[in-house]
Amino acid sequence: MPAARDLSPTDMGKVCVELALRYVKALANGNKAALAEVEDEYRTGTCDVEWVTTLRAYAEYFGPDGKRKPIPYVRPAQAGPGTHEIKAGSRLALLSDWGTGARPAIEVLRSIAGERPDVLEAVMNWLRVERPF
Numbered sequence: 001m002p003a004a005r006d007l008s009p010t011d012m013g014k015v016c017v018e019l020a021l022r023y024v025k026a027l028a029n030g031n032k033a034a035l036a037e038v039e040d041e042y043r044t045g046t047c048d049v050e051w052v053t054t055l056r057a058y059a060e061y062f063g064p065d066g067k068r069k070p071i072p073y074v075r076p077a078q079a080g081p082g083t084h085e086i087k088a089g090s091r092l093a094l095l096s097d098w099g100t101g102a103r104p105a106i107e108v109l110r111s112i113a114g115e116r117p118d119v120l121e122a123v124m125n126w127l128r129v130e131r132p133f
Contacts, residue, residue, distance in 0.1 A: 016047035023055050028064045086119055093117035 007015065019041060026034035042049045062068050086092065093112045112120065 012046065016051065019045070019047055020051055020055060023052065024059075027055070027059045090118040091115065092119045092121065094121050 019038060023035065023038040023042075025031075026038060039052055041047075042052050093115065095108065095112065
């Protein structure tokens with residue numbers, strides 16, 4: 001395999017996805033040696049090591065066949081009133097579906113906090129940020 005510096009961002013993404021697939025297959029097969037090998041590749045490589053945390057949490061929640069628990073979506077009818085009052089002149093910050101607590105994600109949150117928004121609307125998947133500001 002070429003060195004990470006020789007890969008385009010797209011190719012690096014493919015490498016990380018292939019590594020995640022190997023991890024999921026090892027989880028499904030209960031192959032502890034393969035899990036340890038992939039975890040080591042994440043720790044020493046250029047892919048975000050927090051993928052392992054996310055994949056492990058996903059498997060614990062949904063199970064190896066994806067059927068253990070229902071997807072915890074909140075349906076619009078269950079969400080309550082469809083509008084939220086925002087006062088005129090408010091500063092609104094929006095963010096959506098991003099990082100796993102990696103440095104760039106934390107930097108984005110710090111940047112948003114620096115703007116001191118009155119309202120922060122967020123739609124996130126598996127966000128793992130603890131006290132970013």
